[in-house]
Amino acid sequence: MEIAMNATTIMLAPSKGPRPPRQLLALRLAHRVLGAVAPGVTSLVAERFWFTPPARRSNAGIEAFLDSGELLQLRVGCAHVEGRAWGEGPVALVMHGWGSESGRLQAVIEALVANGMRVVAFDAPGHGRSGPSEWGPRRAHLLEFGRTLLAAEHAFGPLHALVAHSGGCTAAAWAMQQGLRTRRVVLLAPLARPMDYAARFQRLLGFSDAVMRRWLGRAERRLGFAWDELDMRLTPSRVPVPPTLVVHDRDDTDTPWTDGEAVAEHWPDARLLSTQGLGHRGVLKDAGVLAELAAFLRASAAVDALPAPGREPSQGRRAGR
16 A cells, blocks of 8 residues: 555545554654654654645546636736636636545536536646645645635625535635635535644654644744634634535545534534435535535525625636637
8 A cells, every 4th residue: 555645645544444554554653753853854744744735637527628618817826726617697616625626526517507607616726727836846735725716706706606625615714714705605525624634644644742733833834824714613703604505425534524514513504414425525426416506506696796895896817818
């Protein structure tokens, strides 16, 4: 078994099951020994694991679907991001999850277009067709996902809906705290609290408390934020949240169903749709889920989204125009 150098493979590995592979056991031992004598160096190793998304190959079907959309381009900080748009009508902004890309939400996008919406979907920096993260090639962080959403809203809003999957949900909640406005939100398999995964990450890889404190604190200083800003349960205590549909599968082994349950409990106008047997990505394609999603968004589609005070919606920059 190959141990990939990214947080998704490590921190989302099953917490129960067969004995860990030898490579992982050796990695734990190395981290414990190195962490005892050189916690600063070991913290850099931990940081690299955490901020490296998995490299997933696209396929011909995804590429063809993306090519069918209208090309959009934006700058997010120093990063160039690429997106696509389909359809006409109220705008639905879609965000993929960590280590993924917008084309993997094809079924969601097609369902929204079929129900009379204009869908805008960008790949986050370091993902899909977008350029490298501000942290360089093969690195990324969720705040860049959130900044991509904010830039897209500014360019192509006002928004009727915000639809996100997995870590994209975490970024969406953060973006709402930074001022993003939308009439409705759909959260598919949300990652409610990244710090829950930091604890699991620590146990699986054998990092000491001192190592964890170093890299977590360094990340806060470097990014200029606090980790609890990514705790989705706290979002309603900071900003008003619109009506929300939360969809989560009970058999999800990437982000547990309890994450979706927690979000639905803490967001005042949220409804939890629980499924069984679909897993983390099956909720993106299931006909029943897509029908519920479309019905939820149609309920207010006749009313235009409200622009932020003093700001007129703009058309953004479309490539090739």
